[in-house]
Amino acid sequence: MHVVLSGYDSRGGVEPLVGLAVRLRELGAEVRVCAPPDEEFAERLAGVGVPLVPVGRSVRALATGTKPPSPADLPRRAAELIAAQLDALPAVAEGCDALVATGLMPAAAGARSVAEKLGIRYVYATFQQLTLPSPHHPPIAYPGRPFPPEVTDNRVLWDLDARSIDELFGEALNAERAAIGLPPVDTVRDYVIGDRPWLATDPVLDPWQETGELDVVQTGAWLQPDERPLPDELVAFLEAGTPPVYVGFGSAAMRGATDVAQVAVEAVRAQGRRVLVARGWAGLDLIDDRDDCFAVGEVNHQALFGQVAAVVHHGGAGTTTTAARAGVPQVVLPQGADQPYWAGRVAELGIGAAHDGPTPTTESVSAALTTALAPETHVRARAVAATMATDGASVAAKLLLDAG
Template sequence: MRVVLSTYGSRGDVEPLAGLAARLRERGAEVRVCAPPDEDFARRLADAGVPLLPVGPSARALTSAAPAPSSLPRRAAELIAGQLETVTAAAEGCDVLVATGALPAAAGALSVAEKLGIRSVSVTFQQLTLPAPHRRPLNYPGRPLPPEVTDSRLLWDLDARSTDALFGEALNTNRASLGLPPVEHVRDYVIGDRPWLATDPVLDPWHETPGLDVVQTGAWILPDTRPLPAGLTAFLDAGAPPVYVGFGSMPMHASPDVAEVAVEAVRAQGRRVVVARGWADLSLADDPADCFVVGEVNQQALFGRVAAVVHHGGAGTTTTAARAGAPQVVVPQVADQPYWAGRVAELGIGVAHDGPAPTYDSLSAALRTVLSPGVRARAAAMAGRVRTDGASVAARLLLDAIGREGRYVSA
């Protein structure tokens, strides 16, 4: 069995594919992963035993550059063209293609599967892109939804039109080069009739929605067996559990002094700090004894040894912290991150920070709450409720479907 996994996006779009790839390989499948050419992505996929087939520009470079919203259609055309070139070569002779990541990239990958006549599965790592009557769609950069419109059906119609305006020409021009007919609605083409939702059902419960036959597998997690760096282990052993501060793939343009603000707010609670550099390249002005700065690190191991996790609200970081039983302060920046912040607050396992730029006062107040006994107890209880078998469920469903006609069976 041969499977190709395709994505374009940040660490949160690549890490789950590493988890699925590992489980597929355990079942004897040959796996190929098409993803951005960033070194940390290649290293993580290597941990899963699969090579990275690079597609498109560096995701980190693109994110850090903060391109203007007006360039989105052009960048979409480039992403789709890159998918057609790389994924077509990777998918030759494969049995099934899994597409996720940025919408235009997923549309390109699905077009490749259509051209080659192989099965495909569309996957999302957060449910906000799936039309549902109980919530608003996400805003695209530079194309805000009208605040005066409250009818969710109208808003989802506007979302479909906006998606077509941004990506329709780029997709259909590239499809024509493959000899494929044009797509009428890009969003609906990508979602398909039976999308997969690779999130934890406790953290991210899916509510049945007419017209959408969603398969929720659980989050796709690659167990991380890497040891923590010796210096970090010594720091952790030298005192009470510190507070972790890190914002993953976010450049933190709205809060360039966030490291200094966070350190002072954590100190005010009598705690030490672990600062993760991330794509914002966070650093400290000096080298204080109560702080430790890390680069790429095993979060699964680290989060089990901290008093709280201050982060941006990516799906992967939220799930990892919840699995570790660590209270969370979520400082959302973009896209689905306010949703995850809200879920953390609703579950009582942390605080949703108001806005993307924390101050000493706002972060101090949030930390006082999450370091309280009640939040710590609820976070610890949550650790035992988060599923750990999502990638195994997805691998079983995927391989069971290969070579069999009909629908995918439910997770």
């Protein structure tokens, strides 16, 4: 069986494809991954023997450029993403048995159009449930397109969401589809999601409530065991004192991250703890030369998180899941998108603290750390970790192969 995995996203959206690709190969399938041309994605996939087919522009370059993307750029960028999918995927997917699409909505729309043109089985998968219409939660508003504050009915909000997506992406998608002989799509979101989407998240961390409308398959999170050793310098720092608090924002590259990190470091020190700063896409670094603080680049979080006292992060799905599986308390400083949702889940489960609002202070982060570092939070985090599944990628791989 030949499978193509397509995902235009940041690191947290590409990493799960690694786990699924490995499981598929173990079951005898031939796999290719189509993702942004970032060097770290290619290296990660090469490390497990899976080829990367580069599609579109570098996500890191877009996220960290001198000029941040604006809401007005969305339709143009969406058109580029759709065109990139229709340009690259046909040659890769020709003759394959299934195409799994994840990541940004316009990219997934382009991927499904390729699958439709080639007559290939298509599956849409998401790494957070806020993409899936439900009366139990509201959608995420697109930048520059807030929902009317007086509207609180989730069903109405999802109708507005569908309209907004059509206005942003519909014209570009249908123009590209017409060029390859496909009819226009009426509702972009429903076309992308389909009738039976996959929710690739842990059911303990992210429980799906049935709606009676979508036939959602929750596979569990797609995880790949990371066997990379920690750098010697990092091991020496960990062994030189009490467990530090990790501070990092991954591939979020959020604006003002340096200021947020400084506040977080000061708050950690106010708790009498050592600090481990992850540089990430924001390029964070040490704020002084004191020996209680150490900076790291790309490292194995699965190995690291079990050796820290707490994880302070932005609330991406990948970091939240990895920290939860490690049984380490979390402090989430959400900035936008699905991050407030993950922050809320951490607080609701009692495995850490959610910071209130996107602008932290030393005092507010210190208060959140007090909650996260409490003995009862550590006990709860360990207990929740013991209930989380680890075979989501295997479940998804078997579903694909059994459907043939």
